[in-house]
Amino acid sequence: MDYKYIEQLLERYWECQTTREEEAILRTFFRQEDVPASLLPYRQLFIEEDIMAGEHLSKDFQDKMLSMVGEEASLLGGRLEGGCCKARRLTVVRRLRPFYRAAGLVAILLTIGNAAHQSFTEDAQQAIDNGQPSMVNGQWSMVNDSVTTQPEQQSAELTTPTIDTLNALTR
Amino acid sequence: MENISFRTAVLPLGDRLFRLALRITMNRAEAEDVVQDTLLKVWEQRSQWEQINNLEAFALTICRNRALDVIKRAGRNTASLDKVDNGQWSMVNGQSTLEAREQISLVRRLMDGLPEVQRTIMQLRDIEGMTYQEIAQLLDISETQVKVYLHRARTKIRKGLEIRD
Structure with a gap:
């Protein structure tokens, strides 16, 4: 295998002429086990730098700092890796908030239902008072409930004078 | 914000x-x-x-x-605990033991032996991956100076590794 490219890259690395991308190529190359003897002495440098890049603060450092600045530490007692999640302390009010919402919704529905029912009843009563036919309990009724005519009866009353008029005209 | x-x-x-x-x-x-x-x-x-x-x-x-x-x-x-001289280690203050030093890798010892500014620049470039411009601004020096310091640092590390080999 030809390692000329790597050797050239390494030479440029020592001269500080490599870009960060080229340095990344070198790093990747030296991570592999199979490195030729001529390049082996330099492998340790890149391996050690990888290890140094992984050095981090002690585990309790984060919680210590958060308590120092007055922010809440992790509720689970552990570290929140990478700060991906934010733990929040739930108060009683916050915990009961869904129930408040449900109760409010039920109250609104009951109010609307009650108002609609009341409005409908009032309309029916007003119609009766004005002598207009209205439907009460599924049946049509007339003014004061005193005159309640059946459809057949109404039809008979309406047709009698009409027939008389027609007879008169034909004569 | x-x-x-x-x-x-x-x-x-x-x-x-x-x-x-x-x-x-x-x-x-x-x-x-x-x-x-x-x-x-x-x-x-x-x-x-x-x-x-x-x-x-x-x-x-x-x-x-x-x-x-x-x-x-x-x-x-x-900040150098020990001084590096052509890959040979000498005692400073007579406190460090040979066994303790051998626990630490050669690269670390070579890096620890660099002057602070060279060590810092090598850290920022090779480990943190910063650009020459970012390093120059951070240390309030020119990019050319950054490259000069880094070149000296890498040359010392290279020599140390080659002598050891």
């Missing part, structure tokens, strides 16, 4: 600051103290963050200055 949180805005800088402080002080406990001071300082100045272009560079500058104060107070101006 609304909803600024120490956890999300400042704490994530910690590990990078720690590595820089560790490279300068070469002591974990001291490095953590330096990071703690730095993070608190950055947090205290949050009302001025809008005037700061790069918060991380700002934090790194504070961190480096504090770490330098620590080694200066301890009388370790160059």
Whole structure:
């Protein structure tokens, strides 16, 4: 295998002429086990730098700092890796908030239902008072409930004078 | 800047600051103290963050200055525990034992033997992956100077590795 490219890259690395991308190529190359003897002495440098890049603060450092600045530490007692999640302390009010919402919704529905029912009843009563036919309990009724005519009866009353008029005209 | 949180805005800088402080002080406990001071300082100045272009560079500058104060107070101006001379190790203060040194890798010893500015530049470039421009701004020197220091550092490491081999 030809390692000329790597050797050239390494030479440029020592001269500080490599870009960060080229340095990344070198790093990747030296991570592999199979490195030729001529390049082996330099492998340790890149391996050690990888290890140094992984050095981090002690585990309790984060919680210590958060308590120092007055922010809440992790509720689970552990570290929140990478700060991906934010733990929040739930108060009683916050915990009961869904129930408040449900109760409010039920109250609104009951109010609307009650108002609609009341409005409908009032309309029916007003119609009766004005002598207009209205439907009460599924049946049509007339003014004061005193005159309640059946459809057949109404039809008979309406047709009698009409027939008389027609007879008169034909004569 | 609304909803600024120490956890999300400042704490994530910690590990990078720690590595820089560790490279300068070469002591974990001291490095953590330096990071703690730095993070608190950055947090205290949050009302001025809008005037700061790069918060991380700002934090790194504070961190480096504090770490330098620590080694200066301890009388370790160059922070080198041992001196490197053509790959041969000599005792300083007669405290370090040969066995203890052998526990530490050759590369670490070579790096620890560099002058502080060379070590810091190598840390920022090779380990943190910063650009020459970012390093120059951080250390308040020119990019050319950064390359000169880095070249010296890499040359010493190279020689150390080749002699050892």
